[in-house]
Amino acid sequence: MxxxxxxxxxxxxxxxxxxxxxxxxxxxxxxxxxxxxxxxxxxxxxxxxxxxxxxxxxxxxxxxxxxxxxxxxxxxxxxxxxYGVTVTNTAATPSASVAVDAELRATTLNMWTMGLDLEPGISFSIGNRLHRITEIVARTAGSVGTWSDAGTWNDAGRWMDAPAATADGWEIRFMPPLREVIDAGTVVDFINxxxxxxxxxxxxxxxxxxxxxxxxxxxxxxxxx
Structure with a gap:
């Protein structure tokens, strides 16, 4: 190869x-x-x-x-x-992974993303297999942590200049069907x-x-x- x-x-x-x-x-x-x-x-x-x-x-x-x-x-x-995926500012390193095991020939997929905004027409790779989103079925937007002033100020503590973000959840439809069984946690690449x-x-x-x-x-x- x-x-x-x-x-x-x-x-x-x-x-x-x-x-x-x-x-x-x-x-x-x-x-x-x-x-x-x-x-x-x-x-x-x-x-x-x-x-x-x-x-x-x-x-x-x-x-x-x-x-x-x-x-x-x-x-x-x-x-x-x-005209690929849009990278947002919610994460320093954009990433995506499969959320739920997917069967051979599946055309729907649940995934988690950080710092990526998915849309119909965007392509992605799983391993060396290429697919294209045809429909966004559902999206669960991640939450961003908020500052709390309930505690006392500690000069010795490390300053955090941004609250932590959590992953967005997506259910998508895509083509062509999966060429193989995909396990949860498998990396999905929207960039390369x-x-x-x-x-x-x-x-x-x-x-x-x-x-x-x-x-x-x-x-x-x-x-x-």
Missing amino acids: ISIEEWSAHLTPRNSFFELKGLVSSGGRVADGREQRVQDDVGFWRVSYSFAIRNRAQALAYRALLTRLRAGENIVAKVFDA LQCLCVIENVTDGDMDLELGFFGDPTLPLIETI
């Missing part, structure tokens, strides 16, 4: 795309023009990168990456999303999105270099289940 650290050392996509595909298949159109559609809730992610090859290190790194993909290796694709993929077609990704030096190859990937 090709890790993010391996391929991103010399390669940074100039353009990227990720979208959920394969949720509907067509049974073809009948004589009156109507189309029979078969709904499939599994789907798969399609991730595409465009790389700017401008030097020797980039060219060699891309060639090695493409060869390994064509030989059948999986790749952990880094997903770039400029990633998806386990393979090359879409073994003939994809050719690097056509102008004057033998410069090129902008496109590398299409699809999620491997």
